[in-house]
Amino acid sequence: MMSTSEPIISLRNVTKRIGRSTIIDDLTFDVPQGEIFGFLGPNGAGKTTTIRMIVGLMTTTNGQILIKGKNIKTEFEQAIQHVGAIVENPEMYKYLTGYLNLVHYARMVPGVTKERIDEVVKLVKLESRIHDKVKKYSLGMRQRLGVAQALLHQPSLLILDEPTNGLDPAGIRELRDYLRQLTRFGGITVIVSSHLLSEMELMCDRVAILQGGKLVDVKPIQYFTQGSGQAQTYRIETQQPELVMAALSRMDGIEEVKLGVEGIVELTTERERIPEILAELMQHSVRIYGVETVRRSLEDGFLELTGGKQIV
Amino acid sequence: MFNLVRNENMKIYRRVRTWILVGLLVAFVLFINIMSWQFDGKESQGDGWRTVLQQEKEHRNEVLKKPGLEAEDRTFNLQRIAVIDYHLERDIRTEDGSIWDGVNGSAQLAILISVFTIIIAGDIVAGEFASGTIKQLLIRPANRLKILISKYVASLMFGILLLFALFVVSFLANGVLFGFGHLDLPLIEVKEGVIVENNMFLNLLQTYMLNGVSTILYVTMAFMISSAFRSSTMAIGFSIAALFAGNILLEALQRFDWSKYLLFANTDLTQYLSGQPYQSGMTLSFSIGVLAIYFVAFNLISWLMFTRRDVTS
Numbered sequence: 001m002m003s004t005s006e007p008i009i010s011l012r013n014v015t016k017r018i019g020r021s022t023i024i025d026d027l028t029f030d031v032p033q034g035e036i037f038g039f040l041g042p043n044g045a046g047k048t049t050t051i052r053m054i055v056g057l058m059t060t061t062n063g064q065i066l067i068k069g070k071n072i073k074t075e076f077e078q079a080i081q082h083v084g085a086i087v088e089n090p091e092m093y094k095y096l097t098g099y100l101n102l103v104h105y106a107r108m109v110p111g112v113t114k115e116r117i118d119e120v121v122k123l124v125k126l127e128s129r130i131h132d133k134v135k136k137y138s139l140g141m142r143q144r145l146g147v148a149q150a151l152l153h154q155p156s157l158l159i160l161d162e163p164t165n166g167l168d169p170a171g172i173r174e175l176r177d178y179l180r181q182l183t184r185f186g187g188i189t190v191i192v193s194s195h196l197l198s199e200m201e202l203m204c205d206r207v208a209i210l211q212g213g214k215l216v217d218v219k220p221i222q223y224f225t226q227g228s229g230q231a232q233t234y235r236i237e238t239q240q241p242e243l244v245m246a247a248l249s250r251m252d253g254i255e256e257v258k259l260g261v262e263g264i265v266e267l268t269t270e271r272e273r274i275p276e277i278l279a280e281l282m283q284h285s286v287r288i289y290g291v292e293t294v295r296r297s298l299e300d301g302f303l304e305l306t307g308g309k310q311i312v
Numbered sequence: 313m314f315n316l317v318r319n320e321n322m323k324i325y326r327r328v329r330t331w332i333l334v335g336l337l338v339a340f341v342l343f344i345n346i347m348s349w350q351f352d353g354k355e356s357q358g359d360g361w362r363t364v365l366q367q368e369k370e371h372r373n374e375v376l377k378k379p380g381l382e383a384e385d386r387t388f389n390l391q392r393i394a395v396i397d398y399h400l401e402r403d404i405r406t407e408d409g410s411i412w413d414g415v416n417g418s419a420q421l422a423i424l425i426s427v428f429t430i431i432i433a434g435d436i437v438a439g440e441f442a443s444g445t446i447k448q449l450l451i452r453p454a455n456r457l458k459i460l461i462s463k464y465v466a467s468l469m470f471g472i473l474l475l476f477a478l479f480v481v482s483f484l485a486n487g488v489l490f491g492f493g494h495l496d497l498p499l500i501e502v503k504e505g506v507i508v509e510n511n512m513f514l515n516l517l518q519t520y521m522l523n524g525v526s527t528i529l530y531v532t533m534a535f536m537i538s539s540a541f542r543s544s545t546m547a548i549g550f551s552i553a554a555l556f557a558g559n560i561l562l563e564a565l566q567r568f569d570w571s572k573y574l575l576f577a578n579t580d581l582t583q584y585l586s587g588q589p590y591q592s593g594m595t596l597s598f599s600i601g602v603l604a605i606y607f608v609a610f611n612l613i614s615w616l617m618f619t620r621r622d623v624t625s
């Protein structure tokens with residue numbers, strides 16, 4: 001998925017000062033085409049401010065932002081035409097219908113046809129309600145209309161600020177699948193922000209961790225879930241936990257075995273050992289109903305990076 | 313640019329609020345016209361105007377007999393009598409009791425146009441900040457200046473719509489009340505001591521234009537506050553206050569020479585028609601110059617504040 005071509009967006013030493021306080025301090029990173037990139041950080045970390053600077057709503061105090069090689073400050077129109085965004089909440093004209101909201105934004109970019117409007121309406125599944133006034137929409141529907149307006153002009157870079165706000169788990173899953181589809185088939189690059197690591201994990205390829213306006217690190221998402229690649233904890237569901245415990249305690253290469261509740265046995269081992277362990281358990285003719293990976297707590301991964309500072 | 317103005321118009325006219333303002337204007341025009349027809353215009357209708365003029369003439373002759381009448385009042389009464397005689401001798405009816413009575417009278421409601429246009433202009437930028445939609449608006453490949461201009465143009469277009477509504481409604485209402493005759497009636501006035509016949513329609517147009525100048529200035533002021541302070545309440549409140557309190561302020565400040573540079577002292581260009589400017593030495597071109605400076609300054613401030621500042625709403 002990573003491409004070697006020039007990044008869709010690159011930030012160089014981006015700094016924002018308002019009055020005496022430095023809100024964003026020297027951010028530098030690139031996002032290649034096709035990636036879903038996350039800004040992760042607690043409230044007040046500077047996620048929204050960074051997004052505002054990327055889309056030109058705020059100017060940078062120092063540094064520069066290039067979108068497809070165009071400077072957002074000096075070549076605003078050429079740079080912004082590649083971007084579709086929702087900054088903070090998806091705020092629409094409540095007294096207009098969803099459709100007229102889209103017509104409004106369509107008129108601001110050359111070449112957006114009626115057919116394209118219908119296409120994005122279908123894409124976000126708002127066909128049945130698109131001619132209702134936005135004030136009657138639920139938060140989820142507004143979110144979807146927001147995505148629709150951001151996609152109207154077929155941008156190369158889609159930026160969504162806290163897109164999961166107000167979505168239920170099913171909605172979040174739907175959004176994730178949808179973003180995946182966009183990056184995979186549409187070649188779009190996506191930047192999302194969130195203060196919840198668990199949501200980032202569902203959506204992103206890489207995350208930039210922001211704290212107090214500083215970039216702590218940029219890591220692939222696996223870093224948080226799989227740690228540095230050694231032992232992991234697995235959970236086995238069985239009807240004969242004692243039998244399994246006994247069998248496991250006789251095996252090699254197992255760091256820890258624990259008896260859980262309701263027929264669950266937890267063991268910690270390397271991933272490579274799992275097939276052998278299962279095969280051996282089978283020979284003891286125990287009935288196993290399921291094996292799952294117990295993720296390393298996301299927060300553990302995060303704490304390791306930020307040196308013990310808690311997120312959220 | 314054309315599309316941007318279309319967008320702004322869509323946002324104005326798809327709101328109930330806008331139509332309430334238009335409706336209020338229509339209601340006011342109807343109310344005022346029916347009232348003045350009922351209590352004033354009716355008696356002049358048909359041939360009634362002659363009787364009314366006769367009565368006025370007698371009354372003015374009485375006034376002239378009073379001892380100690382000031383020269384100014386004396387001239388005024390004599391001029392009125394001359395005009396009345398002109399009407400009676402040539403059998404040219406007065407506008408009283410004709411369609412023109414109400415149509416001309418309704419032009420006084422132009423102040424409502426100012427107020428209602430201020431409401432739209434004061435909200436057109438600040439409202440987008442309040443609702444947060446400004447963020448979506450400004451992240452399109454259209455520069456901020458173009459967006460600002462389209463909003464300004466749409467605000468002024470709303471003022472023109474109101475003026476049009478004022479004219480059409482007052483024309484139709486008075487046509488129904490007084491009949492649609494006498495449209496070619498001349499306006500008989502004393503100009504520099506001589507009685508002249510003027511075109512009634514051109515006179516109305518002139519009134520509209522002069523009122524329009526004042527409307528444009530106050531609307532531009534509301535628009536500036538809206539863009540600079542991003543607050544509708546402040547823009548609308550301050551501009552309407554200026555519109556109404558301006559004259560009171562002027563009276564208090566008349567003795568100061570510098571007060572002639574105030575916006576309020578110059579917005580009413582009709583002061584040069586009556587020949588009584590706010591301060592002696594003020595001329596029409598002086599006022600036009602002062603207004604032009606305010607106009608440019610307001611727009612410059614709008615532009616600087618709107619295009620340069622960060623959007624943090």
Ligand SMILES: Nc1ncnc2c1ncn2[C@@H]1O[C@H](COP(=O)(O)OP(=O)(O)O)[C@@H](O)[C@H]1O
Nearest residue numbers: 018023041042043044045046047048049050624
């Ligand atoms: N206009 C502003 N003036 C001063 N401080 C601001 C302004 N906007 C944001 N901040 C500060 O900048 C920091 C980052 O805010 P923000 O970017 O909204 O964080 P996030 O989106 O990560 O929650 C916060 O501490 C906030 O108080």
Ligand SMILES: [Mg+2]
Nearest residue numbers: 047048049088
């Ligand atoms: Mg935020």
